[in-house]
Amino acid sequence: MSTSRICPEWPQVDKNEYRGIWVYVEHQNGVIKDGSLQLIGKARELASKVNVGVTAVMVGHKLGDLVKEPIYYGADRVVYVDDEALAVYMPHVYASVIVNLVNKYKPEVVLFAATKRGRELAPYVANTLRTGITADCTDLDIDVKTRDLDQVRPTYGGNILAHIRTPTRRPQLASVRPNVFPTPPRDTSRKGEVIREVINNLPKPNGSLISIKPVTKGDSDLPPVEKADIVVAAGRGVGGPEGVKLLVELAKAIGGTVGGTKKVTDAGWLPVDRQIGQTGKTVRPTLYIGVGVSGAIQHIFGMKESKIIVAINSDPNAPIFEYADYGIVGDYRQVIQALLELLNQRRAGKGS
Ligand SMILES: Cc1cc2nc3c(=O)[nH]c(=O)nc-3n(C[C@H](O)[C@H](O)[C@H](O)COP(=O)(O)OP(=O)(O)OC[C@H]3O[C@@H](n4cnc5c(N)ncnc54)[C@H](O)[C@@H]3O)c2cc1C
Numbered sequence: 001m002s003t004s005r006i007c008p009e010w011p012q013v014d015k016n017e018y019r020g021i022w023v024y025v026e027h028q029n030g031v032i033k034d035g036s037l038q039l040i041g042k043a044r045e046l047a048s049k050v051n052v053g054v055t056a057v058m059v060g061h062k063l064g065d066l067v068k069e070p071i072y073y074g075a076d077r078v079v080y081v082d083d084e085a086l087a088v089y090m091p092h093v094y095a096s097v098i099v100n101l102v103n104k105y106k107p108e109v110v111l112f113a114a115t116k117r118g119r120e121l122a123p124y125v126a127n128t129l130r131t132g133i134t135a136d137c138t139d140l141d142i143d144v145k146t147r148d149l150d151q152v153r154p155t156y157g158g159n160i161l162a163h164i165r166t167p168t169r170r171p172q173l174a175s176v177r178p179n180v181f182p183t184p185p186r187d188t189s190r191k192g193e194v195i196r197e198v199i200n201n202l203p204k205p206n207g208s209l210i211s212i213k214p215v216t217k218g219d220s221d222l223p224p225v226e227k228a229d230i231v232v233a234a235g236r237g238v239g240g241p242e243g244v245k246l247l248v249e250l251a252k253a254i255g256g257t258v259g260g261t262k263k264v265t266d267a268g269w270l271p272v273d274r275q276i277g278q279t280g281k282t283v284r285p286t287l288y289i290g291v292g293v294s295g296a297i298q299h300i301f302g303m304k305e306s307k308i309i310v311a312i313n314s315d316p317n318a319p320i321f322e323y324a325d326y327g328i329v330g331d332y333r334q335v336i337q338a339l340l341e342l343l344n345q346r347r348a349g350k351g352s
Helices: 034-049 064-072 091-105 116-129 241-253 262-266 332-347
Strands: 021-024 054-060 077-082 109-113 133-137 139-142 149-155 160-164 172-176 193-196 230-234 257-260 287-291 308-313 326-329
Touching (some): 021 116, 034 054, 034 064, 034 139, 054 091, 064 077, 091 116, 116 133, 230 241, 241 332
Parallel strands (some): 021 109, 054 077, 230 257
16 A cells, blocks of 8 residues: 555655664653563564664653663663653653654654553654554564564454554554563663753743643552452452452452452442453453453453463353363352451461
């Protein structure tokens, strides 16, 4: 397909002018988001296929030593802009900084973690640059001949995987769901180049059209699903909020957290940020326990990378058993009660 057929008013680009894989590295309160670190690892893999370097892009204020972190996780170079005007995240300002840098350095690929910010920034940047963006990818590859990024994402309700390419535009932009790739190890002996760029005339924070409200944290004392090493997932089979409470008890007893299927979060039994799956969070804990979860493909997308999968379901034909390492067929109340009793006995030193 020719460029002119896609969008006649967009200028032609010379693909050969664009080289290098970039990762926009998101941070908040002095901490880099895991999703960005995971993308540095993937970018390394892609870059080595087409013999280019990995550049991390950072935007903010008072970044200090944080700018060195991407190097420790595998970046060859960090390009950053540190300015008072960037102290508070505002999408149009951050996007204009990224666009400025892209226009100067001309990378062939720019990756964003599909966090709330990444999902907002990436299309903003893509639209300004007149290029394509594939949102919410679950895998990436690169064609060594054409240097086209193979952007993989579920579509049609997760029933098929689409392979999307941007053959006539550069750079190629994609956002990738956090946790689909592992976080590379932090190696402080790695060395790389750190370049500070200055962009003049950035709008001052209070000149913005956007008002910033303080963020309030949820009242749950359980860790977020994407961070926990043990996740107990509630499905509709738990019957209601009372059932979820029982799972919270189990999660606390084994040092884990609670997540759920879309049906559970849609019903309001758990907050939306605990939804696991294609349109929720991706988890890769050491132990995932699905309770009353049928195993719809949209849910499986979000948990299939878990190391050990345990399924508790009253229906022996529930699809989740196809993915489970251990399956327990039965009413979840009886199974969970038995597990809790066993744990209590062990704690009291009666069991082995
Ligand atoms: C575009 C799109 C995006 C979606 N995104 C997501 C997503 O991100 N995450 C997600 O989870 N879903 C998602 N869904 C919904 C998904 O298709 C399923 O509908 C959903 O995952 C099913 O949830 P469930 O397993 O809780 O419920 P159900 O499918 O209703 O399964 C309930 C299970 O509980 C079992 N059960 C019943 N009683 C008991 C009992 N007493 N003890 C033990 N087991 C019992 C049943 O046998 C059954 O297997 C999406 C759907 C679409 C179309």
